[in-house]
Amino acid sequence: MELFEQLKNKITGQNKTIVFPEGEDPRIQGAAIRLAADNLIEPILLGDAQEISKTAQAHNFDLSNIETIDPASYDKNELAKLNATLVERRKGKTDAETAAKWLQNVNYFGTMLVYTGKADGMVSGAVHPTGDTVRPALQIIKTAPGSSRISGAFIMQKGEERYVFADAAINIDIDSNTMAEIAIQSARTAQVFDIEPKVAMLSFSTKGSAKSPLVDKVATATALAKKLAPELADSIDGELQFDAAFVESVAAAKAPDSKVAGKANTFIFPSLEAGNIGYKIAQRLGGFEAIGPILQGLAKPVSDLSRGANEEDVYKVAIITAAQAL
Numbered sequence: 001m002e003l004f005e006q007l008k009n010k011i012t013g014q015n016k017t018i019v020f021p022e023g024e025d026p027r028i029q030g031a032a033i034r035l036a037a038d039n040l041i042e043p044i045l046l047g048d049a050q051e052i053s054k055t056a057q058a059h060n061f062d063l064s065n066i067e068t069i070d071p072a073s074y075d076k077n078e079l080a081k082l083n084a085t086l087v088e089r090r091k092g093k094t095d096a097e098t099a100a101k102w103l104q105n106v107n108y109f110g111t112m113l114v115y116t117g118k119a120d121g122m123v124s125g126a127v128h129p130t131g132d133t134v135r136p137a138l139q140i141i142k143t144a145p146g147s148s149r150i151s152g153a154f155i156m157q158k159g160e161e162r163y164v165f166a167d168a169a170i171n172i173d174i175d176s177n178t179m180a181e182i183a184i185q186s187a188r189t190a191q192v193f194d195i196e197p198k199v200a201m202l203s204f205s206t207k208g209s210a211k212s213p214l215v216d217k218v219a220t221a222t223a224l225a226k227k228l229a230p231e232l233a234d235s236i237d238g239e240l241q242f243d244a245a246f247v248e249s250v251a252a253a254k255a256p257d258s259k260v261a262g263k264a265n266t267f268i269f270p271s272l273e274a275g276n277i278g279y280k281i282a283q284r285l286g287g288f289e290a291i292g293p294i295l296q297g298l299a300k301p302v303s304d305l306s307r308g309a310n311e312e313d314v315y316k317v318a319i320i321t322a323a324q325a326l
């Protein structure tokens with residue numbers, strides 16, 4: 001069965017509530033209406049009440065069955081409770097005045113709905129850049145037990161082909177420890193999406209063909225990942241160039257002893273520059289659908305979107321987010 005059909009079956013009737021901080025955007029409204037009509041999730045749209053109505057009227061959308069919240073006119077008692085919870089969660093790092101300002105920002109407000117359990121997950125980023133979308137989650141929801149950092153993976157899909165690219169969204173300049181953790185997180189993400197992970201730790205060098213501290217970083221990360229997740233030891237290899245990782249004939253020449261080279265389906269990039277540029281090239285030149293970024297390592301599901309997302313992308317990311325909340 002197709003991946004999204006499986007995920008839809010899992011979440012149908014589970015009534016997972018997903019908050020959309022960018023409720024004024026037509027892509028968000030269109031997706032929310034479809035998600036609710038398909039009985040997949042219960043959406044909450046955040047935003048200025050007048051702007052939400054304006055968008056709905058302009059696109060002939062019927063929002064009568066969808067909950068909308070305008071943070072500017074939210075119940076004062078409820079807002080005070082959210083403020084106190086936020087200050088408590090930030091343990092001396094954020095005072096009540098700052099918390100009040102944050103709560104007028106839809107991404108902070110939405111994140112607090114998830115943190116307090118009013119929503120099961122959040123989808124944002126169709127309008128806001130990634131930093132503004134995910135920072136509240138990093139500060140408030142924080143990492144899941146066993147994770148020391150959050151990273152962002154894309155499922156890249158075209159026909160029968162399906163791959164994981166990471167980190168393409170969050171960690172700008174990574175060291176070996178971070179790269180190793182991203183590799184392990186991404187292998188687990190691959191499994192969730194029915195991909196038996198073969199993880200390539202990418203570089204501009206294959207097995208020592210170039211000498212550089214940047215190459216050493218990837219080789220060290222590979223050894224570390226194998227040590228941290230021995231069950232994945234035969235499924236992770238590096239350092240590998242993309243051609244050696246992906247093309248069997250190149251693998252035979254460049255890394256003949258590797259169990260991963262030529263067969264990789266989970267690609268770990270050595271920096272955010274490489275990862276973000278790489279996924280967009282595969283998407284825009286290669287014709288792959290890019291689903292994500294799926295945030296890995298967060299304690300509760302919050303998903304970012306690309307600002308280039310369309311309604312269908314929003315619909316699919318919301319389905320993944322609801323599935324993560326099960």
Ligand SMILES: CC(C)(COP(=O)(O)OP(=O)(O)OC[C@H]1O[C@@H](n2cnc3c(N)ncnc32)[C@H](O)[C@@H]1OP(=O)(O)O)[C@@H](O)C(=O)NCCC(=O)NCCS
Pocket residue numbers: 093129130131132134135138139143148149150151168169170171172276293
């Ligand atoms: C994610 C990002 C916004 C965090 O940057 P920042 O807000 O400057 O981060 P800070 O160092 O000030 O940290 C803010 C909080 O987030 C936490 N944090 C930052 N990065 C984190 C990570 N990768 N995992 C877990 N927590 C993280 C910090 O520990 C800190 O928590 P605290 O306030 O409780 O102490 C930043 O790394 C970034 O901009 N990444 C690139 C995003 C991007 O543009 N991607 C391309 C498009 S997808």
Ligand SMILES: CC(=O)OP(=O)(O)O
Pocket residue numbers: 125128129130168169276292293305306307308
């Ligand atoms: C994931 C990503 O690159 O997001 P954006 O296109 O919004 O910067």
